[in-house]
Amino acid sequence: MKGKLICYLMSGLILIFSCAEAMSASWQITYPRTISDEDKSTEYPLKVLALALEQTGVNYQLTPSEKYYSQGKNLSRLKDNREINVVWSMTDNQREKDLLPIRIPIYKGLIGWRMFLIREDMAERFKYIQNLDHLLKLIPIQGSDWPDTKILQANSFDVVTNINHSALANMLSNAQGDFFPRSILEIWDELASLKTKNKLVIQDSLGLRYPAAMYFFVNNKNRPLAHLINTGLEKAIENGQFDKLFNQTYRSYIEKSKLKKRKFYQLKNSFLPPLTPIDRKELWFNPGGF
Template sequence: MLKFVTFFFVALAVLLPQQWASAAVWSITYPRPLSAEDKRHEYPLAVLTLALEKTGVRYQLMPSDRIILQAKSIRQLAENREIDVIWSMTNKQREEVLLPIRIPIAKGLIGWRVSLINKDDSARFSAIDSLAQLQQFSPIQGADWPDTKILQANGFSVYTVTEYTDANEALILRQGDFFPRSVMEVTKELEALGRGSDLMLEPDLVLQYPAAMYFFVNKSNHTLAKLIQTGLQKAVDSGEYDKLFQETFEPVIDDLNLRQRRRFKLNNPLMPEDSPVDDTALWFDIEK
């Protein structure tokens, strides 16, 4: 019944005159963050808010009643239960079961990866000057993350963990050698670790592969997909999408010294063919 009411309100917002649509408040549920310290949701929510504001629809964004890990959130959304939207790195499998809005949330920055390492391994990593050398080290990733298969396809032996929160402990226990993290995530994760941690940010290397984080909705929810798509495109056209990206990530890019790092480019065999890779307005270009 709730889904029917949601769809009805959205249809009103899209199909009826603005003064009619403004009477409906549309509740949109997203997966609750893992904890108060988990800040990975802040930027995607800011983008989603910007998109919805551009449409003029009255809305309320709400976290789910319980924590739902990524793999389960994909299943729940595919079954049209508990949540209405997620954001996740795309791959062919996810686009088969969910409906993607193909405007990258962070200009593909999700595919730029710096790494957490053990502090006493700093000298080992500073000696690396080729991808072949780095491939002798084992990265740590989540078992259900697309990045795991990307790294495996590029010759890495990946140590996998069930939950995101287990990865740092696996690194400390030396079950793997490094934990590649997206540029858009790593700064706040380092803050959460604190100065007393045995882990540090590796200072010289960056992995880069084509990747996009999209908003996804249920396959049948074309109204919500159209609404988010329309709002995002308006934000791109107005320059507000670029402005939000730059305000959020230019300081991070500078702090991580991203332009001076040695970059190893990887292939992404999981990137769907419909990805808008030729639309340069949607992608981060380090040369520019």
């Protein structure tokens, strides 16, 4: 009996020391570098990641990769466990096969609510669109390695693409396509930063909507980091810090998008993985509740 008691005590001490060591360890986390210092697209995801890590109490350091890479290359480097050990990206079946997802949509699904950048001289044309079939006659522009491209193509759109994100707005300006669908959380800052030959504007009455989630992903073998991020996110959701950060960042964008006055055409997303937590209502944007 005495031997068993000593064994239990030793096991408990080992567990305590192991936990203490994990808490005191410094997590070195490398994320994809942006194309320029003016690109602010990483600010919110990094705030969410930092919030999650802070909820766990660990020491951590977030560092950008040495070079800028396209989204596809970032995902490949993460898969090969080369330099980058976390990315945030829209999920699909292939990405969840290649990488380990933390299945909490950091944009609460609004990555799938799309408004349109258009050339100013096309504004009148869009006033005559009365249904989805009318919109299908126009050509959208998207990134060649974006899941959105496959979604649009699967819904019968004839999509023109480019691997270079910065080239897409110029393609629209040069009439190589008719509209550029962007998330309601992205489109405002992107429009403000664009410098194109022909003026681009946000179309004021239409949009597309499809179920979509942007997750943090880590390498398939990096389960400790996945567990750490997931634990922190769940704590932040439970104590309200996640929603607080989301609302502080995006409330004004959502309000000026005037969602209730805009006609959103619903598309199917056949690439949405079966383990997407659709039933967890607290994870998704609710326009009525907002």
